Amino acid sequence: MSGTGPIRVIPLGGLGEIGLNCLVLEYGQAAMLIDCGLMFPEHYMLGVDVVIPDVSYLRELGDRLLGIAITHGHEDHIGALPYVLRQVDVPVYAPPMAHGLVREKLKEHRLLDTARLEVFRPGEEFDLGPFHVDPIHMTHSIVDTVALAIGTPLGTVLHTGDFKLDQTPIDGRASDLPRLAEYGSRGVLLLLSDSTCAENGGHTPSERSVRGGLDLAFRETQGKVFFSTFSSHVHRIRQVIELSQAHGRKVAIVGRSFQNSIRIAGELGHLPLVPGLFVEPEDIADLPPERVTVLTSGSQGEAMSALTRISMDDHKVKMTQGDAVILSSRFIPGNERVIMGMVNHMVRRGARVYHHETAPVHVSGHASQEELKLMLRLTRPRYFVPVHGEYRHLVRHRALACEVGIDPDDTFVVENGNVFEVGPDGAAIVGEISAGRVLVDGKGIGDVADIVLRDRRHLAQDGVVLAILGISQKTGEIISGPDLIGRGLGGEEEIQGHFEQARGLVLEGLQALAAESRTDSHEVTEAVRKTLKRYFSKALERRPVILPFVMEM
């Protein structure tokens, strides 16, 4: 392990998408991983449950991979651990809240016994081979978030994790700017910084700025207040607990993810779990509605969430005239129509709904342009690589770096799978490893190939037709069928009419085949497929998946 080789940065995910954050840092024979996140499937990934990064490169690293450092406990930073730890057996270092959430997650996956979990707090430095890791406290939409200053023989690599520069956070603990400045003075070799909101001008408002909007909603409400956000957003939840106390409301927690998250945060001292403040969901009906706040998951309109079921009057907790619902999160792109469907149900129950498009009840946890520039000015890196974002975010963030005076030649738009090297004499993208997305579907891991997704899309758009035919092996005479079975095509009656006609055409088509072709099941199969394809395309303007099966008798 010599002191003269380069540092290698290899993103496995998160540089080209929102989510899936996972980045390899290498020096000599040693490697460490920063974060190990998932993402939720894109609209075209039919039947896929979650998406994780392809970590075959980690398996290649083998013993050279020394550990995984986690910056915070969001799913897009920890969610792939249960899948990845089955493939590589290394210790996981995480700040307390993330540690608690990872434990919970590994327990569910029955991996807790074999996993090696270490917890660290800001300032509690630790070593992974040649990497000296110094966690620096940052503000974000979950407590216990850190940046990682990673000392290497060539200099410091600073990875911001996700962050905003909140000067008035709820717990009073602002991002550790002095520490960042200290590293800046000493010299940062490479800055890797969060690009999620690189397109947003100005400064992201403080978490505290939401207080006024939430308080107004509480004051305007005669009935129950239903409150929903991401279950890990501890400071948001803390504000709602404090507001409930101030307005004389008891707090009921509905849903397992909220219960877990609040328990973990409470044990860590992040939430004021005042005795007598909390009530069981069963007790809500016995309290006057103006004395109740209901904390519940489902702000994204998830199909099976408590909130969706409550909105449809399909839950023991009832939503009634005069109640309010506060959806305290951004609508993730792709979810709007489902969320608005849920809102319509709530309005029908008689509730008033507050959400970020109509009321100031949410702010982002990510830095906007002025904060990103401040980070660049404070740390004055030799080289800069934007991380965490789609291609457009990375390019925009790079432009910001150039605006604050970093030489464009020292900034790099690196993408997943790129091998980016920083040596004593320069930096460059020098190669590529195999990276990508693994689509997890039920028990299978990584078995949903493009062809399978294409089949599913095809099935979903146009349905399927089976054609079953028995032919005599000797004469090619049709002994049975063609029988047609369809799914997802159209109305039963209409389709039966079409099948009637299609059957006739198939028979005609087979008559037209040469005698020797008629005994060749492959040729018969193709003839059936062609006839049916042509028929449905013409009669219905559809291209169902056609599956002919010829049985030789």
Added chain:
Amino acid sequence: MSGTGPIRVIPLGGLGEIGLNCLVLEYGQAAMLIDCGLMFPEHYMLGVDVVIPDVSYLRELGDRLLGIAITHGHEDHIGALPYVLRQVDVPVYAPPMAHGLVREKLKEHRLLDTARLEVFRPGEEFDLGPFHVDPIHMTHSIVDTVALAIGTPLGTVLHTGDFKLDQTPIDGRASDLPRLAEYGSRGVLLLLSDSTCAENGGHTPSERSVRGGLDLAFRETQGKVFFSTFSSHVHRIRQVIELSQAHGRKVAIVGRSFQNSIRIAGELGHLPLVPGLFVEPEDIADLPPERVTVLTSGSQGEAMSALTRISMDDHKVKMTQGDAVILSSRFIPGNERVIMGMVNHMVRRGARVYHHETAPVHVSGHASQEELKLMLRLTRPRYFVPVHGEYRHLVRHRALACEVGIDPDDTFVVENGNVFEVGPDGAAIVGEISAGRVLVDGKGIGDVADIVLRDRRHLAQDGVVLAILGISQKTGEIISGPDLIGRGLGGEEEIQGHFEQARGLVLEGLQALAAESRTDSHEVTEAVRKTLKRYFSKALERRPVILPFVMEM
């Protein structure tokens, strides 16, 4: 036809959704229809092309339906005409731009010869039986938009259509507030008013306010300017043509919908079609990039649009370093991810992308709360029914009416299919007719039932397995198979392994059947289905659609 019966208002679409606007007005034995729109399918309507209102009620009306009056030429107001005119043969009255677009549409559907199309301008009153229709000029995101003041023996029904109150429209023709006020003074019996933006506070900015944002984009761009909006947004297009002239750029039009729309608007005098300003797409490559504006469709990221193909470098028109793209429209909920995918491609081509989330390049065409209140104050209706919106919009608009002093008892949230009556002594929802949505899929109309959508969803999520088996009719002995064929399940190799095992289980399961069951193809079919269902559920945590077929030999 007596003068004492009530007026009946029966919405067939648009009161409970954005889109699908279609409303019946009846008096005595006479009926007229206001607008006949479509909507684009919801995310769960797999394989559906467009959605139209169920107009079986119009067929029931028969000869009593006297005509259709169109308020403006947007798809959600005219798009269902080709489907509905096949079912009812009545004249269609439309303002000039809508008239031109309807003609184009009916031509495509080969219905132009049989359709009866009438054109009207604001102030050109016409009669449909007892209905005296007075079209009133309004501002909206398409030219030639009208409200309809409809005189009836009981009083005036005022339908606003879609509108905003733009005091500085591009062509200088503001909404005809004096005429609306005149009706208010004379007395409006019932106001039906656009609720699309009833949740937006304040006042929607003027179309003219976009000019500054567009101009800045032009000034910042050294390369070509690609500009996209809805093809019917004539005033937006006019601004871009004017800016192109001002900045010394020629204009190329790419895409059929844009060409049609610009031709129609030009013939009607809405666009300055300056000779020598326009060039053919083929000529773009010969011009310096800073001398070119490209008008093109695809601002919603539609898969086959010119803009999507240009972004992927799959078009004769090339996008290169230094070009700009202006996406001058709202992102329709559900389209964001696709649009952002397209934006990433554009950034990769080297283009800078301006869109409503990052630059002031779009304003809405619908009235916000202050305009809606102004409309209510100006027309002072006896009764009020909010139209055009989801349930939450209708409820919010009703609340606005109460805020400006309309008695809550005189306001009604009416939904699709409700029969709302206004008589001399009061108003009420008195009944219901059969209404709903018809999902159009290829050539079929209204043949996509819930069960079909459910099948498609199931196929899309979990794929399909066919099991084909030949048994002896006499002995129940298995002569052929079971053969398994799958689509959309998983990787070929892995699935073949599963099929191997599943085949074994199917054979075992059949051995276990009683001898007489084995000759009953129905029982065999069910046994096969059960075995496969259990196997895939356990092995893959999936529930593919299972289609067993037993052939008796």
